[in-house]
Amino acid sequence: MPQHDVLVIGAGLAGQRAALAAAEQGVSVGILSKVHPVRSHSNAAQGGINAALNPEDSWESHAFDTVKGSDYLGDQDAIEIMCREAPEEILRLEHLGVTFHRNAEGKLGTRAFGGASAARTYYVADITGQAILHVLYEQMMKHSDDVDRFEEYFTTALVQDDDGRIAGCVARNMRDGTMELFTAKKVILASGGNGQVFSPTTNALICTGDGIAMAYRVGAPLMDMEMIQYHPTTLAGLGLLITEGARGEGAHLYNAQGERFMERYAPNKMELASRDVVSRAEQTEINEGRGFPDGTVALDITVVPRKRIQEALREIVLVGRDFANVDITKEPIHIKPGNHYVMGGVRTDIDGQTPVESLYAAGEVACVSVHGGNRLGANSLLDTLIFGRRSGEHAATQAKQMSMPRPSTAHLADEQALIAEITGRDRTGRRVSEIKADLGAVMDKYAAVFRDEEGLTIALGRMRELKEEAKTVATDDKGTVFNQDVLGALELGFMLDNAECIVMGAIERKESRGAQYRTDYPDRNDEEWIKHINLTRNGDGPAISYSDVTMTQWEPQERTY
Amino acid sequence: MSAYTLKIRRFDPETGDTARWQDFDVDLAPERSVLDGILQAKDREDASIWIRCSCRAAICGSCSVKINGKTGLACNTRISDAAADAKNGSIVVEPMGNMPVIKDLIVDMDAVHWKKVQRVIPWLLPEGDPPEREYIVPAESMIDITQSMACIQCGACVGACLSLEVDPDFIGPAALAKAYRFVGDPRDGATEDRLVDLAEDPHGLYDCTHCFACVEVCPKDVAPMNQIMRMRRQATSDYEIKDNNNGYGHEKAFVGLIEKYGTLHEAQLLPRSFGDGSLVKGQTDPKAVKQLVEALPTAIRGVKSGKVSPLKALIHHKLPDQKQVRRIFHEIESKDERLELNMYIVGEVGGSNPDLDETAPAMGETGDEG
Numbered sequence: 013m014p015q016h017d018v019l020v021i022g023a024g025l026a027g028q029r030a031a032l033a034a035a036e037q038g039v040s041v042g043i044l045s046k047v048h049p050v051r052s053h054s055n056a057a058q059g060g061i062n063a064a065l066n067p068e069d070s071w072e073s074h075a076f077d078t079v080k081g082s083d084y085l086g087d088q089d090a091i092e093i094m095c096r097e098a099p100e101e102i103l104r105l106e107h108l109g110v111t112f113h114r115n116a117e118g119k120l121g122t123r124a125f126g127g128a129s130a131a132r133t134y135y136v137a138d139i140t141g142q143a144i145l146h147v148l149y150e151q152m153m154k155h156s157d158d159v160d161r162f163e164e165y166f167t168t169a170l171v172q173d174d175d176g177r178i179a180g181c182v183a184r185n186m187r188d189g190t191m192e193l194f195t196a197k198k199v200i201l202a203s204g205g206n207g208q209v210f211s212p213t214t215n216a217l218i219c220t221g222d223g224i225a226m227a228y229r230v231g232a233p234l235m236d237m238e239m240i241q242y243h244p245t246t247l248a249g250l251g252l253l254i255t256e257g258a259r260g261e262g263a264h265l266y267n268a269q270g271e272r273f274m275e276r277y278a279p280n281k282m283e284l285a286s287r288d289v290v291s292r293a294e295q296t297e298i299n300e301g302r303g304f305p306d307g308t309v310a311l312d313i314t315v316v317p318r319k320r321i322q323e324a325l326r327e328i329v330l331v332g333r334d335f336a337n338v339d340i341t342k343e344p345i346h347i348k349p350g351n352h353y354v355m356g357g358v359r360t361d362i363d364g365q366t367p368v369e370s371l372y373a374a375g376e377v378a379c380v381s382v383h384g385g386n387r388l389g390a391n392s393l394l395d396t397l398i399f400g401r402r403s404g405e406h407a408a409t410q411a412k413q414m415s416m417p418r419p420s421t422a423h424l425a426d427e428q429a430l431i432a433e434i435t436g437r438d439r440t441g442r443r444v445s446e447i448k449a450d451l452g453a454v455m456d457k458y459a460a461v462f463r464d465e466e467g468l469t470i471a472l473g474r475m476r477e478l479k480e481e482a483k484t485v486a487t488d489d490k491g492t493v494f495n496q497d498v499l500g501a502l503e504l505g506f507m508l509d510n511a512e513c514i515v516m517g518a519i520e521r522k523e524s525r526g527a528q529y530r531t532d533y534p535d536r537n538d539e540e541w542i543k544h545i546n547l548t549r550n551g552d553g554p555a556i557s558y559s560d561v562t563m564t565q566w567e568p569q570e571r572t573y
Numbered sequence: 574m575s576a577y578t579l580k581i582r583r584f585d586p587e588t589g590d591t592a593r594w595q596d597f598d599v600d601l602a603p604e605r606s607v608l609d610g611i612l613q614a615k616d617r618e619d620a621s622i623w624i625r626c627s628c629r630a631a632i633c634g635s636c637s638v639k640i641n642g643k644t645g646l647a648c649n650t651r652i653s654d655a656a657a658d659a660k661n662g663s664i665v666v667e668p669m670g671n672m673p674v675i676k677d678l679i680v681d682m683d684a685v686h687w688k689k690v691q692r693v694i695p696w697l698l699p700e701g702d703p704p705e706r707e708y709i710v711p712a713e714s715m716i717d718i719t720q721s722m723a724c725i726q727c728g729a730c731v732g733a734c735l736s737l738e739v740d741p742d743f744i745g746p747a748a749l750a751k752a753y754r755f756v757g758d759p760r761d762g763a764t765e766d767r768l769v770d771l772a773e774d775p776h777g778l779y780d781c782t783h784c785f786a787c788v789e790v791c792p793k794d795v796a797p798m799n800q801i802m803r804m805r806r807q808a809t810s811d812y813e814i815k816d817n818n819n820g821y822g823h824e825k826a827f828v829g830l831i832e833k834y835g836t837l838h839e840a841q842l843l844p845r846s847f848g849d850g851s852l853v854k855g856q857t858d859p860k861a862v863k864q865l866v867e868a869l870p871t872a873i874r875g876v877k878s879g880k881v882s883p884l885k886a887l888i889h890h891k892l893p894d895q896k897q898v899r900r901i902f903h904e905i906e907s908k909d910e911r912l913e914l915n916m917y918i919v920g921e922v923g924g925s926n927p928d929l930d931e932t933a934p935a936m937g938e939t940g941d942e943g
Contacts, residue, residue, distance in 0.1 A: 048682070050726050051625075051633040106707045109697035109760065111722050114712035121712070136719060142632060143722050150696040163683075187675065216627040252630045323716060326723075330793075331630060334649040337604055445616035489621035491587045494676045497620040 016042040016160065017411035018404065019196030021167050021181060021223060024052030025141070025393060026375025026400035027202030028148040030364075033404030034200075035158040039411050042194065043152075043159055044183050046166040046218065046499070050149050053204055053216040054396065057141025058255035058327055059125060060133035061393040063098035066122070069130045071095040078391060079566045081127045081286050082355075082384025083526035084542060085236065088564040090362050090380040094391075094398045101397050102134055110147045111136050113324075123324070124260045126389045127286040127573070133390045138255050138327040141393060162194075166499050168430070170199065170226045170371065171423045178230065178370040179417035182427040186499070189492025191431070193424040197414045198370050198407035201227060201358060202400060205376035206510040208503075210351035210459075211452025212251025214243055223377040225506035227358040228513065228554075232368045233546040235379040235559070236356035237510075238517030239527050241387055242461050244290040246350030248308045252335055254328050254347055256389040259283040261324060263313040265294065266344065267302040273309070278573040285573035288386040288527045291349035295461040298348065308346035349461050353392065355383040355527065356517065359546060359559075364403030370417075374403040381544065384561075385526015434501050439486040444500045447478055447485060448507070455511055459518055464532045468519045475512045479552075482508055513547045516554050520545050538568050574600045577656050579610050581622060582667035583677055592674075596663060597622075603653035607664065608636055610652050611678075623677040631792050634725030637732060638678050639667045644733040644790045669732025671741070685741075686728045689748035693771070697755060700762025710759045717913075721754040724795045730787035742776040746787035746797030749778070753800035756807065765812050772808045772816040779805070779820030803913060810911065815849070819864070825850025832902050835892030840881040843868055 018034040020027045023045035031043040045052065064074040075095040079086055106112055106120065112134050115121035125133040136143035152159060164186040171193065173179040180195040203223030207215025228234055244265075245254040259265075265283050267273045277293035278285035285293075294309050303309050313321060313328075318341050321329060325340075332340040357379040364372040364380075375396040382395055454474045458467035482504050489497035523537035524530050542561050547554035577599050584592040597614035608626055615622045624647065625635040631649040638647050641658045642665070655664045672680035699708075730746040737743045744752075752771060755761045771777040778801060787797040805824065808814045815821045826845035830838045845852045847861035875881040892898060905912065 047625075047627060047633075047635070051627050051635050053628065053633070055632050055725075056628055056630070103707060107699070107703035109755075109758065111715045111719050111754075111758070112707070114710060114715050116712060118709040118711055120707050136722065137716075139632075139719075139723055142725065143719070146722065146724075146726075153691055154696040216633060217629065218627045250629065327632070330649075334631060334651075335604075335606075443616065443620060445620065449616075487621075488619055491585065491621070493586055494623045494679055495621075496623055500620070 013193055013195060014042060014160070014162075015195045015416055016040045017196065018042075018198045018200065018407045019044070019180060019194055020200045020202055020404075022052070022201065022203035022375070022377070023049035023161075023163075024054035024202065024204055024375065024396065025145055025148065026396035027052075027200070028145070028152055029397050029400030030200045030202055030374055030404035030407075031159045032148065032151055032155065033401040034408040035155055037405060037408035037412070039408040041159045042162060042196070044162040044165045044167055044181070044194070046164065046186070046222075048163050049152065049161070050146055051218075052145060053219050054145045054393070055142045056214065056216065056253060057393050058138040058253065059257035059260065060123060060135030060140045060390045061102065061144070061397075062125065062128065062132050062388070062390040063102045063134060063394065064095060064130070064132055065099040065102055065120065065134070066130070066132065069132050071098065073129055074098065074132060076566055077128050078382065078388055080569075080571060081386055081388040082382075083288075083386055083536065083571055084538070084566075084568040085239070085381070085384030085526060085544070085561060087381050087562040088566060089562045090382050092564060093362055094382050094394060097398050098394055101394070101401070105144060105147065105397070108147055108151060110144055113137070123257060124284060126256050126259065126284045126290070127281070128284075128388065133260065135257065135324075137323065138257050138325050144393065166502075167203075167222065167226070168427045168502060169423065170230050171419045172230055173417045173419050176369065177417065178368060179419035182424050184431070184499070186494055189495060191424060191428050193419065193421060195416060195419060197411040197416060198372060200364065200372040200374060200403050200407055201377050202373070202375050203377050205354045205357075206507065207351050207353070208448075209451065209507050209511045209514065210240070210455045211449060212246070212249065212456070213351040213452075214246050214251055214253040215351070220503040220507050221510035222503065222506045223373065224357055225509040227366060227368070227371065227373065227377075228509055228547075228549050230368055230371070231549060232366045232371060233359045233548045233557070234356060234513050234554070235359040235544045235546050236381060236384070236517065237354070237513040237547060238521050238545065239355035239383070239385050240351065240459065240514060241287055241353040241355060241527050242291040242349040243352035244287055244294055244349055245311050245347040246352070247331070247336055248306050248346060248348050250335055251350045252331055253352070254311060254331065254345065255325070256287070258311060258313050258316070258325055258328060261313075261316045261320060263311055263316060265290070266310045266312060267297045268304045268309070269302055271302070273297050273302070281573035286386055287389060288529075289573055291461050292529060294349050304346055306346060308348045310344035311347045312344040313340045314342060314344065351456065351460070353387055355379070355381070355385065355387050359544075360399075362402065363406040364399050365406065372403040372407050374399040385528060431498055434498050435487055435490045435495070437484065437486040440484060441481060442485070444485055444487070444497070444504050447482055448504055451475075451478055451507060451511060455514070459515055462529050462531050463518055464530060465519065468515055472512070472515045472519065475508060475515060479508045479512070513554055516547060516556065517545050520556055542568065575603050575653065576600050577610060577652055578663040579607075579614060580663035580665045581611070581614070581677070583622070584674055586676060601652055603651070605652055606648050607640055607650045607652050607655050607666065608647035610664070611647060611666065623679055625679055632725060634727035637669050637727040637729045639669055639732065641665050644669055644729045646727060646729065646792045649792055669728060671732050671734060671737045672728065680728075680732075682728055686726070686731050686745075686747060689731070689745050690726070690751055692744055693748050693752040694767070695751050695755070697758065697761055698763040699760055708760045714757070714759050718754050718757045721750045721757070721795055721800055723793045724750055725793055727792065729790045729792060730797050733786045733790045735784050735786055736780055736782050740776060740780060743780045744771070744774065744777050746781070746801070749781070749804070750795050750797040750800040753804055756804055768804060768808045768812055769814055771804065772814045772818070772820055775818055777818075778808060779816070779818045779823070806911065819846050822846045822850040832899065833891075834889050835895045835898040838889040839875065841889070843872060
């Protein structure tokens with residue numbers, strides 16, 4: 013039975029950073045991931061990572077941009093920490109070997125990004141997330157003796173001891189189907205977001221909100237779950253991402269009439285306004301009939317010099333070529349807003365601690381909250397690294413003063429029984445994939461860029477029906493070796509918990525702020541709604557409560573770009 | 574929507590049965606991928622088909638398989654293209670080669686790919702303490718190694734490598750490309766040690782046979798073979814590492830013979846490759862004599878097959894205008910720096926960003942060569 017001082021669930025940037033930081037403190041560390049770590053979705057972060065590293069720039073400016081971007085829903089103490097610690101983190105990554113772009117003097121060079129008042133995005137072509145993820149994995153290989161890796165282990169549930177403290181988890185070795193009880197003094201969730209709840213989405217198939225749901229199931233509050241980011245530039249149909257870096261490099265947006273429509277929505281920042289602003293602008297153009305027949309607008313990257321495209325936007329040249337049959341160096345590509353990121357998640361403090369004892373969360377699974385109502389581009393990598401590290405350090409320090417908990421092995425038996433029960437079912441209804449497709453379509457229809465009470469209520473009703481249906485879903489695969497089918501059934505359950513909370517939060521917030529735009533409440537309402545919505549499990553559904561937004565030095569202002 | 578048939582190789586270790594082929598009919602728009610086809614078959618007919626997949630966008634590196642015999646990512650192979658290549662109308666999908674199959678389309682990458690990556694000491698070994706701020710390095714050096722950094726560890730090259738098929742111990746294209754990511758990194762302090770290690774390994778740098786399979790199948794243009802060749806040039810020309818595998822001698826002999834004759838003098842290539850790339854030095858080296866004797870069967874096969882004749886072995890013809898070949902040699906050797914081919918960077922010089930205009934000429938040079 014594996015035992016660790018600190019156990020990390022998820023091995024993307026937040027997870028690997030947390031594991032390495034904890035190991036540096038000299039405690040025993042384990043890390044579990046349902047995919048090989050380099051397959052993690054941090055890979056997909058293309059554009060870069062923000063830091064006020066230039067002497068002319070300041071962390072205060074970065075922090076203000078982030079606060080404004082969050083539409084004043086972000087907690088300013090956490091934002092200050094993130095922006096203050098960003099430069100040191102970038103340098104640390106550089107020293108570990110990340111191949112950051114250099115300027116002519118050989119120093120770190122930057123590119124412009126949305127919602128930022130300075131060019132402070134550091135990058136590796138348009139594979140920044142991949143480059144950092146692979147370099148962290150190099151460090152994981154280097155420190156193989158210090159961090160036990162459990163690759164292709166699917167965590168099915170968090171485990172509590174008799175006092176309600178988190179004491180580990182149950183995980184299934186996907187290779188042979190064996191299940192084990194992992195005991196740990198501290199557990200850090202770093203399992204990423206929940207984009208698969210929507211269809212289409214830029215998110216990978218693995219982004220099923222497992223950690224969010226598992227935390228919710230042990231009583232951890234979820235915060236600001238209604239804040240779902242729709243990225244302005246995704247491919248229609250497939251939902252694949254075209255980096256904001258394209259606009260950072262100078263690309264323009266046009267409607268079908270050839271108008272550079274951002275002039276009407278954000279005359280100063282144009283295409284580089286906050287993502288929520290650009291996505292709403294695009295969706296307005298499309299809804300009002302100025303889009304293309306396929307429900308899109310055009311992103312014109314041809315204004316960027318061809319050589320620069322090849323050097324800095326290479327990945328999206330390939331995305332255009334392989335997935336849209338478009339040579340982006342020669343012609344515009346059709347794009348639309350698409351599901352991309354969840355600003356909400358498991359509520360944590362600035363050290364990653366959740367209100368449930370011994371449970372931490374970092375990265376997209378968490379809500380610190382540094383992104384509030386809308387995340388700025390290139391702040392997500394930063395979030396994963398800063399709060400991954402802080403969680404790892406804090407958990408390790410605390411673990412040193414604790415004895416190893418003794419969770420009951422009944423937890424393991426329960427999870428084994430659950431899996432046996434699922435694989436033992438005979439098919440009476442639809443497959444996992446059909447329910448999932450239904451879920452994604454409902455969410456994209458009612459919980460996307462524009463929302464209203466009527467639609468959200470329909471969505472909530474559908475969620476509850478799907479939850480019932482999912483309770484009896486059967487699998488084709490009855491085996492133990494790489495039985496993805498049964499894990500898919502578990503993921504479906506996680507996704508439905510996520511979806512229900514997203515919709516409940518969206519119904520509750522009766523105003524428009526950040527990514528939440530309610531056509532029935534089109535204005536921001538600072539008097540009543542500068543507060544976080546917390547959802548805590550109560551029987552079969554969530555109970556709602558509120559918590560304060562921490563303000564340090566920035567009073568809410570009107571938000572224009 | 575168009576109709577396609579996927580012929581998928583199924584294998585379930587739990588049944589004890591041997592692998593079998595199973596056909597699945599799918600209908601998809603022609604621009605969708607083979608992965609979309611497999612997922613549709615999974616969703617509609619049989620959810621027990623297993624393939625690793627996640628991002629659907631050729632970035633996570635999970636879904637390498639063999640499609641109609643060619644290794645690649647299922648997610649960025651268009652199903653209509655695959656159908657056009659298919660014999661007998663069915664798109665054949667099977668697991669990658671060179672790695673043990675675990676189930677259906679899943680292979681054991683840990684046992685082969687990751688083991689080899691671990692072999693090349695895949696982390697930066699800087700010299701001394703890091704600077705207070707960033708390391709100052711040429712902009713083009715970072716773009717250069719970003720080509721191997723772009724590797725998504727999908728293993729397509731490993732699955733397609735012909736040298737690995739012959740020598741399973743070969744470090745292989747992906748791990749060697751990873752090695753170049755450090756050899757080419759000016760921040761790494763162990764360049765020579767790394768090159769010596771890889772050159773001396775009998776399954777290392779000189780085990781690649783230059784067949785281009787890895788270059789062809791790589792979905793990210795990493796061109797692993799090019800990285801291997803660049804490390805060879807560094808090992809021989811920059812560090813003069815005279816390795817036990819005669820890689821050094823072979824390269825010297827090859828280049829020397831071309832300079833002299835314009836075409837490859839096959840009969841002399843073998844003996845000259847021993848020792849120092851020279852026939853005389855090679856044969857006087859006691860170690861080389863033993864190796865020469867061992868190479869005799871190869872020479873005899875060459876004579877038997879007519880590849881070399883005793884007469885040609887002595888008198889090899891020169892190109893009619895051998896002076897031009899010498900001129901090329903002179904031209905290249907008169908440069909201060911070796912010209913390196915980096916096919917990753919292409920396109921014309923120029924840019925609107927002043928920060929980049931500075932670096933553009935340097936990049937342009939590389940680009941022009943590509």
